[in-house]
Amino acid sequence: MLQEEEEEVLPLSPEGHELPAPESSSAPADAKPLSPSVLPLPPTASRMPGAAPEATPPPRSQAPKSLPSTVGVQDWAATEHAWLGRAFILVNSGCIDNINHFTQHPIRTNKICHALKATHSELVELEPRCYRLAAVVSDYDIHPEFKHNGFRSILLSVWKCLRQLQEALARCAQERSSYFFLSFDAVYEQIEDFGARMLSKFNVLLELTLELQAILPAREQFVTIEGNATAEHIFRCGQSVDVTCFYGARAGFHYESGIQHLMKAILTAMASFSDAYHSTEDNQFVKGLSSAWSAVKYALDPEVKAQRLVEQMRRRNPAFVKSFWNLTDSTLARNMSKIALPSIAVNRVLFIIGSNLVHDIPDGRLIISPPIVGRLGECRHRHGETQPISPDYASFLRRAYHELFAAMDPHELHQVGQRVRERLRRLPISPAEREALESTLYQMFELAKRQQAAATISGAPTSAQTASTQPAARQDDTVGELVQEESVLNHDVTNELDRRDTDAAASQAGAASDATAKADADDLPALVLDSRDVEDMPETSPDEVGDVAVSIFTKAHVGSRVPSVSFKPPEESAFQGIPRFGAIQVRLLCAKKYTGQATPSKKGAAKHAIPVVEDTNIAPAKGLLVHFHGGGFLSNSSKSHEVYLRNWARDLDVPILSVDYSLAPEAQFPRAAEECFYAYVWALEHASLLGTTADRVLVAGDSAGGNLAVSVALRCLVEGARAPDAIYAFYPVLNVKLALSSSRMLASFDCLLSQGVLETCLIGYVGKQDKSVQDNPFLSPFRATDSLLARIPVTYLVGLAMDPLLDDTLAFASRLKAVGARHCVSVLGDIPHGCLNFKDLTRQTKAAYQHCLSLLREGLEDTAPAEKPEWRTYRKPLPPQPTRGRTADRSAEPTMVLHGGGGNTHVGSNSIHTVAPPPQPSSGK
Numbered sequence: 051m052l053q054e055e056e057e058e059v060l061p062l063s064p065e066g067h068e069l070p071a072p073e074s075s076s077a078p079a080d081a082k083p084l085s086p087s088v089l090p091l092p093p094t095a096s097r098m099p100g101a102a103p104e105a106t107p108p109p110r111s112q113a114p115k116s117l118p119s120t121v122g123v124q125d126w127a128a129t130e131h132a133w134l135g136r137a138f139i140l141v142n143s144g145c146i147d148n149i150n151h152f153t154q155h156p157i158r159t160n161k162i163c164h165a166l167k168a169t170h171s172e173l174v175e176l177e178p179r180c181y182r183l184a185a186v187v188s189d190y191d192i193h194p195e196f197k198h199n200g201f202r203s204i205l206l207s208v209w210k211c212l213r214q215l216q217e218a219l220a221r222c223a224q225e226r227s228s229y230f231f232l233s234f235d236a237v238y239e240q241i242e243d244f245g246a247r248m249l250s251k252f253n254v255l256l257e258l259t260l261e262l263q264a265i266l267p268a269r270e271q272f273v274t275i276e277g278n279a280t281a282e283h284i285f286r287c288g289q290s291v292d293v294t295c296f297y298g299a300r301a302g303f304h305y306e307s308g309i310q311h312l313m314k315a316i317l318t319a320m321a322s323f324s325d326a327y328h329s330t331e332d333n334q335f336v337k338g339l340s341s342a343w344s345a346v347k348y349a350l351d352p353e354v355k356a357q358r359l360v361e362q363m364r365r366r367n368p369a370f371v372k373s374f375w376n377l378t379d380s381t382l383a384r385n386m387s388k389i390a391l392p393s394i395a396v397n398r399v400l401f402i403i404g405s406n407l408v409h410d411i412p413d414g415r416l417i418i419s420p421p422i423v424g425r426l427g428e429c430r431h432r433h434g435e436t437q438p439i440s441p442d443y444a445s446f447l448r449r450a451y452h453e454l455f456a457a458m459d460p461h462e463l464h465q466v467g468q469r470v471r472e473r474l475r476r477l478p479i480s481p482a483e484r485e486a487l488e489s490t491l492y493q494m495f496e497l498a499k500r501q502q503a504a505a506t507i508s509g510a511p512t513s514a515q516t517a518s519t520q521p522a523a524r525q526d527d528t529v530g531e532l533v534q535e536e537s538v539l540n541h542d543v544t545n546e547l548d549r550r551d552t553d554a555a556a557s558q559a560g561a562a563s564d565a566t567a568k569a570d571a572d573d574l575p576a577l578v579l580d581s582r583d584v585e586d587m588p589e590t591s592p593d594e595v596g597d598v599a600v601s602i603f604t605k606a607h608v609g610s611r612v613p614s615v616s617f618k619p620p621e622e623s624a625f626q627g628i629p630r631f632g633a634i635q636v637r638l639l640c641a642k643k644y645t646g647q648a649t650p651s652k653k654g655a656a657k658h659a660i661p662v663v664e665d666t667n668i669a670p671a672k673g674l675l676v677h678f679h680g681g682g683f684l685s686n687s688s689k690s691h692e693v694y695l696r697n698w699a700r701d702l703d704v705p706i707l708s709v710d711y712s713l714a715p716e717a718q719f720p721r722a723a724e725e726c727f728y729a730y731v732w733a734l735e736h737a738s739l740l741g742t743t744a745d746r747v748l749v750a751g752d753s754a755g756g757n758l759a760v761s762v763a764l765r766c767l768v769e770g771a772r773a774p775d776a777i778y779a780f781y782p783v784l785n786v787k788l789a790l791s792s793s794r795m796l797a798s799f800d801c802l803l804s805q806g807v808l809e810t811c812l813i814g815y816v817g818k819q820d821k822s823v824q825d826n827p828f829l830s831p832f833r834a835t836d837s838l839l840a841r842i843p844v845t846y847l848v849g850l851a852m853d854p855l856l857d858d859t860l861a862f863a864s865r866l867k868a869v870g871a872r873h874c875v876s877v878l879g880d881i882p883h884g885c886l887n888f889k890d891l892t893r894q895t896k897a898a899y900q901h902c903l904s905l906l907r908e909g910l911e912d913t914a915p916a917e918k919p920e921w922r923t924y925r926k927p928l929p930p931q932p933t934r935g936r937t938a939d940r941s942a943e944p945t946m947v948l949h950g951g952g953g954n955t956h957v958g959s960n961s962i963h964t965v966a967p968p969p970q971p972s973s974g975k
């Protein structure tokens with residue numbers, strides 16, 4: 051039984067280790083592999099031509115000394131990659147066969163012959179390079195039975211290219227003798243693209259990859275670029291290689307066919323968006339029209355599109371990347387998603403107003419302060435000058451905040467206000483800081499007052515009142531306030547909170563608080579410096595920086611601001627305001643209305659009134675899922691990720707709280723990480739408002755969100771907060787550093803995460819911060835210390851074989867293994883980064899969704915395998931699919947899941963065993 055299953059667990063090798071029959075029904079009957087011995091050599095093709103195919107930056111090294119200039123089938127047979135060797139033989143013979151034919155039967159144009167010869171010379175160069183790599187790939191597996199690493203993925207990509215080349219060669223062989231060689235142009239283009247052009251780039255990339263392999267110690271994934279001459283060289287070459295051939299008609303060649311169309315569509319959209327973005331046209335309508343026209347133009351001419359894209363990616367412009375990716379948040383996309391996505395009972399944006407959280411832990415209480423908005427150390431005054439912020443500033447602000455919100459009643463608030471003001475007078479700070487603080491305090495004071503008044507009316511306890519029932523917490527207990535927000539599309543949420551403040555004050559505080567308010571305002575004249583209404587304040591306009599800086603309770607989520615497809619470049623970012631506290635935007639998604647959940651106020655109440663707690667018949671859920679969306683830290687939102695969140699809410703039947711953390715580059719690290727942590731603790735403390743008992747709490751995120759999920763868990767360990775019961779990181783980035791890895795080499799032809807885009811995200815999120823920040827475990831969990839990682843809760847990692855970030859997953863899994871932390875890592879094939887966002891589009895992405903879902907279930911129900919030590923490998927069955935008479939595409943089949951054991955046991959390779967997958971409750975599989 052074990053043996054049988056072991057056989058099932060194949061590494062990510064392509065279909066049957068052979069090039070499959072060409073997909074086209076016109077496949078030649080004689081497209082059988084030819085034996086190398088019967089291959090005639092073309093007259094022009096030497097086995098090792100010296101000429102480089104194109105002027106590309108990296109110098110081509112000589113053939114490896116240890117290798118013969120040709121690689122025979124028997125050489126390949128000794129490696130695990132015999133299938134790649136066979137592909138080379140097949141393509142090589144197809145190439146030679148066609149060359150021979152066209153040499154003997156010249157046709158009116160010899161361009162196809164040129165293409166074939168060029169292809170052949172690329173092939174003979176590429177084969178030994180691949181062979182060299184194939185001989186060492188297994189050194190980089192994180193486990194002998196878990197055959198995944200970036201080097202393997204590169205070889206697989208070569209194979210995918212060869213497969214499509216072979217298809218063209220076979221078609222050519224079949225049709226070349228026909229009088230009407232109708233598909234001549236198509237065949238020629240296919241040979242030219244996959245052969246002459248792509249193989250030549252693969253030659254360059256393989257050469258760079260081999261250089262990388264030479265400096266990468268076995269079993270390691272990363273090499274830091276800085277300070278390593280070879281790595282720097284590889285990196286620079288990677289930047290300058292002309293990769294246009296990967297972004298044109300053949301974009302996404304390494305994915306399954308359904309995904310290829312999608313990638314091409316996204317790239318067309320990106321190219322035309324780029325045109326519109328950089329156009330000087332003012333009229334939005336004309337801009338829209340010209341963009342639609344360029345989309346048509348690019349769809350018809352993929353070559354021009356590719357050039358445009360490569361040029362755009364090289365610019366490394368975070369604002370552009372952000373604007374384009376944020377199209378998913380556009381009104382159009384939102385409306386479309388509203389129609390297409392399943393409906394759920396609760397889908398609501400909430401704001402958590404930052405205040406000190408009191409978090410009960412077994413050893414006592416923990417006070418978690420809200421993240422500070424804006425960068426410490428720098429203050430841009432509204433009159434323009436920039437000056438440093440004194441360290442006293444933040445501590446004063448925190449303390450004042452804490453005191454004001456702990457006040458029990460208007461009288462006490464009044465007294466606290468005076469005390470704070472007195473302290474401020476004595477504080478040795480600059481006039482600009484003083485001015486900002488005074489204004490900030492004024493707003494805090496106003497808010498605290500409204501909170502008290504609103505609580506008096508609604509009967510809900512204020513933070514201070516809550517505290518009064520718990521004397522021990524009296525000092526610090528201020529409950530983060532929850533503000534319900536609209537569900538109206540295209541509602542600008544930026545000023546939601548401010549409006550809510552005004553509305554709530556007007557409608558709820560009413561006359562009862564008016565007198566107090568007046569008295570307080572009179573008593574605190576020094577705090578009233580800038581009481582201008584903040585409602586219509588643009589968030590990132592440079593001119594308004596001063597104003598933005600002093601408005602403490604505007605929404606913290608400053609990133610995603612492209613409410614409609616306006617094609618307008620965002621204003622230059624100027625979010626360098628004076629540190630302040632900000633409200634954190636979150637979205638609550640539930641399939642049901644659980645009892646005790648905070649729901650919108652009753653009909654007729656002010657729109658932004660404080661939500662009420664409702665009784666329904668549905669008992670609170672036991673679990674809670676706190677989610678962080680991806681988007682390269684620059685873009686996207688909980689809304690754009692509803693594509694799968696709504697399904698999760700239904701399929702998992704737990705409330706999901708998705709955090710709309712602040713986005714880069716306006717808010718750089720550590721803002722997002724801090725906000726996520728704060729929102730997580732807030733959710734624990736207010737679980738009942740979310741409709742859950744929070745018996746089991748999971749954190750999950752995809753991509754950049756996966757990074758934040760792990761970061762939150764690590765911060766829990768460091769701060770002593772209750773750690774989540776399980777962590778889920780789907781294709782995460784875990785080493786946010788300018789570092790090379792084998793899978794990052796895939797960025798050269800990745801449609802979504804090209805090298806330029808990865809660098810852009812890095813620049814956007816980390817910016818010019820001190821280098822030491824790169825080793826911060828909250829930024830790069832991969833860099834956390836052993837002792838910290840050893841305490842991490844069970845971690846589920848899902849990587850993608852063709853993803854440039856695959857090594858982030860593998861390297862982290864390998865560290866978890868080394869410290870004996872329980873984890874589960876799986877690698878899915880053939881689908882692009884961000885696959886959860888494309889979950890309904892293809893069979894493979896659906897399967898990926900199902901796989902992630904089953905892992906989440908395992909965590910929620912606590913059915914993770916308990917045996918220790920255990921490395922569990924099994925393959926998840928894919929859902930049945932119709933093959934429509936064609937060879938089933940099995941290339942994505944090998945999905946392996948590896949579970950790592952817990953405790954301090956070091957897991958050795960001899961403890962490997964295979965077991966059947968655990969029974970999955972109604973997962974639909």
Ligand SMILES: CCCCCCCC/C=C\CCCCCCCC(=O)O[C@H]1CC[C@@]2(C)C(=CC[C@H]3[C@@H]4CC[C@H]([C@H](C)CCCC(C)C)[C@@]4(C)CC[C@@H]32)C1
Nearest residue numbers: 319375680681682753754786787794802808811812884887
């Ligand atoms: C040799 C290379 C060396 C490189 C060294 C650099 C190393 C740098 C290391 C770390 C830096 C940080 C890396 C950050 C990683 C980011 C991970 C990360 O978060 O990735 C996400 C990025 C956004 C995105 C791609 C995604 C998922 C879904 C995608 C969206 C689906 C549809 C969306 C279209 C725009 C819709 C168009 C609709 C319109 C109406 C036509 C689309 C494509 C937007 C983008 C997202 C995954």
